[in-house]
Amino acid sequence: MHHFEFPPAQLPEDAQALRAEVRAFLAETIATRTPLERAQSWIGFDADFSRRMGERGWIAMTWPKAYGGHERTALHRYVVLEEMLAAGAPVAAHWIADRQSGPTLLRYGSAAQRADILPRIATGQCFFCIGMSEPGSGSDLAAARTRAEPVEGGYRVSGTKLWTTYAHEAHYMILLARTAPGERHEGLSQFLVDMKTPGITVRPIVDIAGAHHFNEVHFEDVFLPADSILGNPGDGWKQVMGELAFERSGPERFLSSFTLLKELVRVLADDPREAAQEAVGRLVAHLIVLRRLSTSVAGMLQAGQDPQLDAAVVKDLGALFEQEIPEIARRLVSGEPSLASTSSFLNVLAYTTLNAPSFSLRGGTREILRGIIARGLGLR
Amino acid sequence: MDDQNTDDLNSLVAQTASRLFGDHMTHALSAAAEEGAFPAGFWTAAEEAGLTLAMVPEAAGGVGLGAEGCAAIIRLAGAHAVPLPLAETMLANRLLVAGGRELGEGILTFAATSGSLSLRREGAGWRLSGVAARVPYGRNAQSLVVVGEEDGAGRLACVPLSAGTLTPGENIAREPRDDVAFDLLLEADAVTQSPFGPAEAERMGAAVRAIALAGALDTVLELTATYVGERVQFGRTLSKFQAVQQQVAILATQTAAAGGAAGLAAQALGEGLAFAPIAAAKVRAGEAAGIAAGIAHQMHGAMGFSYEHQLHFLTKRLWAWREEFGNEAVWSRRLGADVLRRGADDLWPFIAAA
Ligand SMILES: Cc1cc2nc3c(=O)[nH]c(=O)nc-3n(C[C@H](O)[C@H](O)[C@H](O)COP(=O)(O)OP(=O)(O)OC[C@H]3O[C@@H](n4cnc5c(N)ncnc54)[C@H](O)[C@@H]3O)c2cc1C
Numbered sequence: 001m002h003h004f005e006f007p008p009a010q011l012p013e014d015a016q017a018l019r020a021e022v023r024a025f026l027a028e029t030i031a032t033r034t035p036l037e038r039a040q041s042w043i044g045f046d047a048d049f050s051r052r053m054g055e056r057g058w059i060a061m062t063w064p065k066a067y068g069g070h071e072r073t074a075l076h077r078y079v080v081l082e083e084m085l086a087a088g089a090p091v092a093a094h095w096i097a098d099r100q101s102g103p104t105l106l107r108y109g110s111a112a113q114r115a116d117i118l119p120r121i122a123t124g125q126c127f128f129c130i131g132m133s134e135p136g137s138g139s140d141l142a143a144a145r146t147r148a149e150p151v152e153g154g155y156r157v158s159g160t161k162l163w164t165t166y167a168h169e170a171h172y173m174i175l176l177a178r179t180a181p182g183e184r185h186e187g188l189s190q191f192l193v194d195m196k197t198p199g200i201t202v203r204p205i206v207d208i209a210g211a212h213h214f215n216e217v218h219f220e221d222v223f224l225p226a227d228s229i230l231g232n233p234g235d236g237w238k239q240v241m242g243e244l245a246f247e248r249s250g251p252e253r254f255l256s257s258f259t260l261l262k263e264l265v266r267v268l269a270d271d272p273r274e275a276a277q278e279a280v281g282r283l284v285a286h287l288i289v290l291r292r293l294s295t296s297v298a299g300m301l302q303a304g305q306d307p308q309l310d311a312a313v314v315k316d317l318g319a320l321f322e323q324e325i326p327e328i329a330r331r332l333v334s335g336e337p338s339l340a341s342t343s344s345f346l347n348v349l350a351y352t353t354l355n356a357p358s359f360s361l362r363g364g365t366r367e368i369l370r371g372i373i374a375r376g377l378g379l380r
Numbered sequence: 381m382d383d384q385n386t387d388d389l390n391s392l393v394a395q396t397a398s399r400l401f402g403d404h405m406t407h408a409l410s411a412a413a414e415e416g417a418f419p420a421g422f423w424t425a426a427e428e429a430g431l432t433l434a435m436v437p438e439a440a441g442g443v444g445l446g447a448e449g450c451a452a453i454i455r456l457a458g459a460h461a462v463p464l465p466l467a468e469t470m471l472a473n474r475l476l477v478a479g480g481r482e483l484g485e486g487i488l489t490f491a492a493t494s495g496s497l498s499l500r501r502e503g504a505g506w507r508l509s510g511v512a513a514r515v516p517y518g519r520n521a522q523s524l525v526v527v528g529e530e531d532g533a534g535r536l537a538c539v540p541l542s543a544g545t546l547t548p549g550e551n552i553a554r555e556p557r558d559d560v561a562f563d564l565l566l567e568a569d570a571v572t573q574s575p576f577g578p579a580e581a582e583r584m585g586a587a588v589r590a591i592a593l594a595g596a597l598d599t600v601l602e603l604t605a606t607y608v609g610e611r612v613q614f615g616r617t618l619s620k621f622q623a624v625q626q627q628v629a630i631l632a633t634q635t636a637a638a639g640g641a642a643g644l645a646a647q648a649l650g651e652g653l654a655f656a657p658i659a660a661a662k663v664r665a666g667e668a669a670g671i672a673a674g675i676a677h678q679m680h681g682a683m684g685f686s687y688e689h690q691l692h693f694l695t696k697r698l699w700a701w702r703e704e705f706g707n708e709a710v711w712s713r714r715l716g717a718d719v720l721r722r723g724a725d726d727l728w729p730f731i732a733a734a
Contacts (some may be wrong), residue, residue, distance in 0.1 A: 001605055003598075004636040008643050019732070086728040258728075266724035274713055281716025282708065284727075285663035288656065288734045293640040314638045316629075359463045370629035371622075377632055379619040 002309055002376040008292070009299025015079050017335055022083040022108045025056060030089055039259040039351045040086020042252045046170060047127075048092035053084075053091070054124025059098045063106060068122030074302035078295060079250065085255040092166060097121040100246045101128035101174050105192070108231035108239060113192060117172070129170035131161040131193070131217065132240065139368050141176070142184040142237065146219060147178040148191060155179070155191070155229070157199075157222040165209040167202045167215040170195055179233050182294055188236035192228045199223070209339070209354040241308075247363045249297040249311035254290045254318030256359055257325040260352040261287075263327045263345045271332075279328050286321050290314065292310055309376040312369045319360040388448035396429050396454045401460035410693045413463035416553040418520050423464055431466055433483065435474040442473065447650025451591050455642060458701075459593025461693040463555060465489055465517035468715065474526040475581070479536035479574040488616060489516050489541075490525040492578035492585075497562075499528030499571065506566040508537060511559050518546055518558030527574060529583040534574035537566060551704070553696035566651040574685055576653075581651045585705030587645040590661040593669050593701050594642035596694045597635040600676045603691055604631055608679055623681065630677045634668040641665040644734075656734040659715040666702035666711075673698045689695075 008115055029052060030038075037044065063069025063079040084091050105114055120126035137143040140373045146159025157177055167173065173193045180187035195202070199222035204212045231239050261283060268276050293314050300307040329349055330337065335349035360366040374380055404422040411679045413419060426432065434450045436442020445453075454467045454710035465487055472488035493499050496510035506527060513525065521541050544560040551557045575586075605628055608618040618624045648654045673695040677684050684691040702708065722730055 001602065004632065004639060006636060006639055006643065008647065047533055051385060082732070086732075098573070142702040170434055214587065215606050262724050262727050265719060265727050269515065270720055277714075277720060278709055278712040279716065279717035280719055281659070281712035281714065282663055282667075284715055284719050284731065285660035285712060286658035287731055289637055289640045289644065289664040291731065291734075296640070296643075310636075313633050317637055370626045373632050374619075374625035377601075377628060378609065379605065379625050 001378050004281060004310060006185045006293050006296040006310065007299065009060075009075060009295040009302075011075055011079065014034065014075055015076065018076060019079050021056075021084060022058070022080055023087075026083065026087045026089055030087065033090075035088070035259055035347065036339070036347045036351060037056075037090075037265050039254045040090065040092075041085060041088060041163070041259065042095050043164045044088070044090030044093040045166060047093050047125075047169075049090050050093040050124035050127075051221070052124070053094065054122060058100060059094050059124050060118065060122035063102065063118065063122065067106070068119030069206070074294070074298045078298040082255065082291070085251055086258055088259045093127050093169065094121065094124050095252075096130060096165070096170075097126060097128040099250065100130070101172070102242045103246055104239065104243050106176060106191070108190070108244075110194065110227055117192075119369075125262045126172070127163050127166065128172045129167045129173045129195075129217075131164055131173040131175035133161065133163045135160060135162055137364055140351070141240065143189070144176055144178055144188060146175070146177040148175075148179050148224065150179065151223070154223055154225040157191075157219045157224055159219050161217040161219075163214045164202075164217045165214045167195070168204065169214075169215045172244075173217070174230065176236055179229075179236075182234075185192070186239040186335065187234055188240075190230040190236045190239050191224055192230055193222075193224060197222055197224070208357075210296060210353065211325050244364065245306065245308045245311055248315045248369075249294065249295055249301065249307065253315045253363075254287070254294065254321050257352050257356070258287075260329055260348050262326050263348045264325075264332065267333050267343075267345045267364040276332050279332055282367040283321075283325060284329065290318055293317070309373060312372045312376075315363065316360075316373070318364060319366060322359045323356045326356055337360070381413075386446055386449075387650060390445065391451060391582075393430075393434065393443070393445060393449050395457065397431060397456045399464055400425060400429055400431075401456055405460045405462065407688075407690055408691070410461060410463060411687075416556075419463065422462075426464060427486075428731060432469040432488075433473060434471045436477050436483065440477045442477070447646050449599055450679060451642065451646030451649065454588050454591045454594035455598070458592030458697070459599045461596065461599075461690075463518040465521065467592065468516045468521075471581075471584050471588065472523075475525050475527060475536060475574065475576060476538060478704040479534075479572045480620060481514070481536070481538060484523050484525070484538065486522040487517065488523050488525060489518060489521040490527065490581060490585075490587060491515050491560075492581035493526065493528040494578055494582075499525075499537060501530070502565065505568050506537065506571045507607055508539060508562045508564045511561045512544070513559050514551075514557040515560050518560050518664060519548060519555045519556050519678050524560065527576060529577040532577070533572050534577035534580070536574035536576075536634050537571045539564060539566070551700035552701040553693070555697075555700065580653050582705055583655070583658045586650065586662040586711065587649045587653070587658050589701045589704050590638075590645040590658070590665040591642040591649075593665040594635075594638040596697050596701070597665075597668060597672050599640045600672055600694050600698070601628075601631055601635045603694070604628055604676045604679050607684075611683075618679070627675050629681060631672050631679075634672045634675075638665040638668040638672075641668070654734070655718070656715065656730065660709040661733060662706060662711045663708045663715065669698035669702045681715075 438444035464710040491512035641661035644657040
């Protein structure tokens with residue numbers, strides 16, 4: 001049976017100075033951002049903001065200097081991420097590239113791809129999307145049907161990717177496709193895809209809040225040159241699983257509703273009701289403990305361990321917490337949630353309520369995470 | 381001591397404690413303790429292993445383990461449902477040494493002034509009066525360390541339990557929690573200054589209970605994962621049913637949360653007893669305890685509801701310890717009041733500093 005240890009992570013000595021630097025930067029750059037805008041958390045897209053973060057050296061923080069990185073620790077990066085999210089900074093543009101596509105390229109990209117693309121990610125000017133899900137392949141990623149057929153000089157790709165966040169803004173996609181018939185996990189490969197390649201069509205999908213973040217991406221006989229394959233043909237499954245570990249451990253997994261908590265504290269102010277104090281205190285207690293667990297995972301990543309199970313635990317607990325906040329907040333303050341409300345609390349409540357269902361879907365559903373945990377416990 | 385030595389010593393003591401607890405703990409011992417039989421031999425063995433002096437610096441005659449090592453002992457004691465006042469004696473000794481006193485003899489326990497219990501100057505000396513409520517192992521302890529305050533500064537007295545009138549009580553796990561009434565005139569030098577006041581003493585109590593809860597949860601998870609892997613229904617082990625897998629996974633996440641809480645508590649225990657991490661730890665571990673106990677019993681079926689099974693020694697402690705030194709409601713309210721007083725713009729800095 002796996003024992004969950006979550007050893008304490010010591011933040012580096014200069015973390016305090018870095019934190020102060022980030023706070024000063026945020027106070028200056030996003031001062032006019034409204035609570036409703038801040039509530040978008042890590043799906044707020046602002047290419048200009050990403051470029052400025054790149055200038056400060058806050059993207060690609062842990063990567064080698066040779067690729068435009070800054071060779072800092074995972075915990076330095078953690079400090080920057082959590083400060084960005086707590087402030088509601090619009091980090092979406094570079095988020096996926098920084099978190100998972102860049103690290104995937106670092107491991108599996110060709111020398112030419114690394115030299116060409118990684119420095120552009122680091123400056124906050126090159127954005128990525130994730131091409132995993134399909135109409136018939138959600139939790140069951142191995143059911144992917146998009147085909148990449150070997151042809152003279154490369155591959156010809158046909159199929160449809162679904163729910164692709166910011167495909168309409170991204171320069172590249174990392175695509176999971178089937179290169180050989182084979183059963184399920186076999187025969188899958190990852191590709192680096194330039195989104196301008198002829199034959200790719202991006203169609204918007206509007207979400208329940210009426211917003212356009214994700215898309216359907218259609219590939220019709222798209223030719224990809226041979227060197228666009230990442231890693232070895234057939235290793236796609238293994239690579240994707242590694243990528244998901246990056247996706248599941250960060251502070252974005254429990255800070256998505258933080259702006260609502262902050263606005264709740266603002267409207268309650270010195271509310272004398274014990275029920276209000278108790279509810280807020282409980283949420284803060286959960287948050288302090290989640291942060292402890294999550295920094296511990298960052299520490300394990302820094303130490304070169306593979307904390308997949310621990311990351312699944314943090315993501316499951318984190319999603320519950322994020323989803324609880326609107327349910328608790330609404331009972332403490334009178335008034336009905338509406339995006340059109342002039343009250344910041346009520347419009348942020350509306351935004352967070354509408355987006356909360358996604359917190360336990362994206363990046364692996366609650367049930368899938370619990371299945372992973374159960375396997376770690378030796379139950380399956 | 382450098383870090384490496386500290387780590388080595390911590391793991392050595394944890395191994396010693398683990399072996400000691402494993403050797404002594406049996407169903408019969410737990411059952412006898414519930415009926416009021418204090419396991420004196422086990423206590424002596426724990427004392428001889430140095431566990432009761434873990435928090436006291438070497439210079440003062442202790443073991444000087446540091447917070448992490450002490451927390452490891454308390455967590456293991458929780459994991460084994462050890463029916464001994466180990467954490468209480470550890471803390472009482474720490475309080476004594478911090479208050480410039482000699483180490484205590486034998487079993488010690490502690491109480492903070494609050495409610496009707498007061499420690500006040502009277503004439504040239506001090507009067508200790510009122511009831512020390514629900515004192516852990518009051519009937520078994522030789523001395524009670526009383527933490528009071530005067531003008532906001534900590535004051536400490538150490539009195540024999542025999543000087544009070546004891547009314548026995550117990551918690552839901554049937555651990556002794558006795559009310560002890562005092563009306564004593566103490567000499568002037570029987571009360572000394574202490575860096576810790578009643579609020580700090582309560583925080584120490586909350587911290588050790590949060591840590592012990594995490595320990596009990598470690599075992600509850602292990603018992604449950606093992607049980608569902610062995611019990612066969614419908615021709616398969618329960619662990620093959622997805623509904624069961626999902627429940628046990630929730631139990632694991634709650635256990636992990638309590639472990640994180642225990643880590644915060646341990647750190648605060650070693651570094652000045654900060655309010656926020658201890659409050660957060662007691663709230664979170666207490667909440668995990670309730671959820672986990674429910675799942676563990678559900679997964680164990682009727683077997684886990686029988687006295688014969690060992691699960692109840694742990695789940696009853698979960699239900700007991702989450703109440704002691706302030707339950708989730710008490711600490712949430714304090715934490716929430718503090719957060720609301722600081723205001724929205726200080727929320728994140730407050731959390732990031734906890
Ligand atoms: C906001 C948002 C952004 C996203 N962005 C991207 C993106 O950029 N790129 C990308 O590739 N994908 C993206 N996704 C897709 C996401 O990865 C999938 O939604 C997720 O993997 C679940 O797949 P599904 O939606 O098809 O649900 P399904 O897999 O159909 O699941 C539906 C329900 O059934 C449950 N279920 C499924 N299988 C099992 C099982 N074996 N046991 C028990 N329960 C089960 C699930 O837990 C869920 O509750 C995004 C999703 C959202 C909501």
